[in-house]
Amino acid sequence: MYVAAKGGEEAIAAAHSWLAEERRGRGALLDVDQIASQLALVVARVMSEGSLYDPELAALALRQARGDLIEAVFLIRAYRTTLPRLGASRPIDTGAMACDRRVSATFKDIPGGQVLGPTFDYTHRLIDFAEAAGADPAALAEAAPPLRPRVSDHLGREGLLRDEPRGDTSPPDLTREPLALPACRALRLQALARADEGFLLGLAYSTQRGYGRTHAFVGELRLGAVEVEIDLPELGFSVAFAEISVTECETVNQFTGSKTEPPQFTRGYGLTLGACERKAISMSLVDRALQWRELGEDFVGAPAQDEEFVLAHADNIQATGFLEHIKLPHYVDFQAELELIRRLRRAAAQTREAAE
Amino acid sequence: MTDYNFAYLDEPTKKMIRRAILKGLAVPGYQVPFASREMPMPCGWGTGGVQVTAACLMPKDVLKVIDQGADDTTNAVSIRAFFARVAGVATTTRTAKASIIQTRHRIPETPLREDQILVYQVPIPEPLRFLEPRETETRRMHALEEYGLMHVKLYEDIARHGAIATSYAYPAMVNDRYVFDPSPIPRFDNPKLESPAIQLFGAGREQRIYAIPPHTRVVSLDFEDHPFEASKADGVCALCGAEDSYLDEIVADDAGTRRFQCSDTDWCAERRA
Structure with missing residues (x-):
């Protein structure tokens, strides 16, 4: 029975243990630096929507969030809000x-x-099986921009x-x-x-x-x-x-x-x-x-x-929170609706009978 | 204890929230904008209530948290555990023993006292929101006390259904001035909004706080020929036999047999003790 169950506390603890196990997954634990450098664009997105410039922390959040972007943004935001605001920088040039x-x-x-x-522009979107096999790209000559x-x-x-x-x-x-x-x-x-x-x-x-x-x-x-x-x-x-x-x-x-x-x-x-x-x-x-x-x-x-x-x-943190809150129990208000609908239907049936 | 400040929020933030609460108490029913913080739990899951509770909590407080009337609902458990961890305050499931009660969707059946604070979690603080989606517009309507639209909505309900078809979050007028949203409590609970306790409403995502001071007049909107009715399911609690408490309906078997039990678990347990 999905109750606002007795034993909510144990259920929550069990769910968290399960989550930790699923999160760990298989193979070597992903290195934060690997995530920050090899999945740099998703890390950038977490920083951008999290409003905090810290690639390492964003990578860590992504790993903790099992790659769920909004969850990672949420972790960053909740951390950011505890930081003191020391001042405003000059506008960047x-x-x-x-x-x-x-x-x-x-x-x-x-x-x-x-x-x-x-850039991905002008790449042909063909899955690169050579990359999957671990081929390294040719090195680039570096020049001062x-x-x-x-x-x-x-x-x-x-x-x-x-x-x-x-x-x-x-x-x-x-x-x-x-x-x-x-x-x-x-x-x-x-x-x-x-x-x-x-x-x-x-x-x-x-x-x-x-x-x-x-x-x-x-x-x-x-x-x-x-x-x-x-x-x-x-x-x-x-x-x-x-x-x-x-x-x-x-x-x-x-x-x-x-x-x-x-x-x-x-x-x-x-x-x-x-x-x-x-x-x-x-x-x-x-x-x-x-x-x-x-x-x-x-x-x-x-x-x-x-x-x-x-x-x-x-704002996806606000949106996702409110969207997902509808999975919380609502049986008090639903019960109020049930009672109302039953009453309105009863009244409608009586009116119909009276008319007949 | 933890690395965080008492009750998680830093003191300047609490001060900012307390100012909003005081303003709310001074102007009952007025929605005070406040700089809602991002909390370590999702918006829509009680962050407004949590911030108000955090701003009110003192080390000696005894906290009770309910969701749907029950103390053991998962989100109530989670919020209670949060405050036990970041504030180290005592918690209780007994309504009479609590100094602060944070609630979602119910007002306890046990009458509250003057030394208690009831903190509501509010999803949408604006009673006019589903009639007028624009905040800029609804704020103007409140300023001008322009509530005709709400009365038209209630009238249309009666014209169509023969009764007011709002069963929860039933709008009420506080202190003869502001129409406010009592949060999604069943309308059964509306009469309890006139209370000796302080009632504070926190909407985190929508960045609003409002309040009802003790012993303030609260009138649920209605018409003379269609008076407000605090209704509930026709049934008695299968556990304690109560006829006058708000009931949860439980589907007991595959044949659809219905059973009722008190939504307020503490009240039910006390009656059986």
């Missing part, structure tokens, strides 16, 4: 990024050149691309304050950066198919390492305390102008921790769709334009 990859779909050639980097200024800076100089206001204030922190709507763009981007990749992908795709179309070109997509700096007021200068890998996508979007803005290109922005290219592109499309109000565009009722809808449902 992605223009100074040591790029592993950098492509622009808007210009054939750009200063610094196009760099494909370690040159500086590659951002494509948007070129367009910006001509005034063709809408300038974004810069602010010196620290953005609000959505993990420390309740989300208030309407949200500023910084807060929206923060929510999107933590959002579920699949959810953003679906929304971004919907804009491409006409639900709030934004005519996006990938102005630039870049992936690589940047330094993170923090101001030290006591010393009067900033120091770099970390180097992290990020993916940045800037879309250039057609914009015919509105009552308040002259015709110019506008931008959508996506930034993720680690290599999360699909997410960065999706994020920039959704970010652009959400800007309809600032740009004086029409709200056409598309899901991706709807700030409240997007922000309230993008």
